[in-house]
């Protein structure tokens with residue numbers, strides 16, 4: 001019986017390891033160090049994984065050095081970074097869990113519709129973590145906090161991003 005209850009929770013994705021209060025602080029304080037570097041962050045992702053850039057109709061096939069200075073690039077970079085900021089601001093308070101769940105579920109759905117894959121989300125994650133490692137004080141504790149935060153978020157996104 002217990003097994004089925006656990007299985008059901010896994011299927012609906014309700015099981016996530018919540019961040020400790022310390023981990024929430026580490027994610028929030030390290031994010032504060034880079035959250036205004038929107039253009040830099042998106043440029044680092046595109047440089048590491050050109051297949052991600054190729055998915056954006058407005059940037060596909062163009063030289064990254066040229067597009068990174070455009071208003072369209074700043075707009076998209078701000079969208080992604082603001083999304084992170086919104087989720088990070090909500091984290092740490094379990095009464096916000098439903099709000100986080102619905103935001104991230106929608107993100108997964110929208111990206112599924114655009115043909116984005118889980119593999120690309122994982123590439124994004126790798127480039128994003130590499131950016132953090134290079135630009136914030138990044139000890140093992142910060143790495144563990146971000147990995148747990150991304151595990152939790154991706155578990156929700158991957159329920160609707162199934163490709």
Ligand code: HEM
Nearest residue numbers: 052055056057079080083084110111114116120121122124
């Ligand atoms: C990993 C590969 C990804 C690809 C290929 C991708 C691709 C796209 C594309 C093509 C758009 C539409 C742009 C437009 O029409 O102007 C978009 C919008 C957006 N993306 Fe992504 N994206 C990726 C990952 C992410 C991640 C990880 C986040 C956030 C954490 C994110 C957040 C957003 C947001 C907030 C928008 C604008 C709102 C919306 O239309 O959904 N994206 N993305």
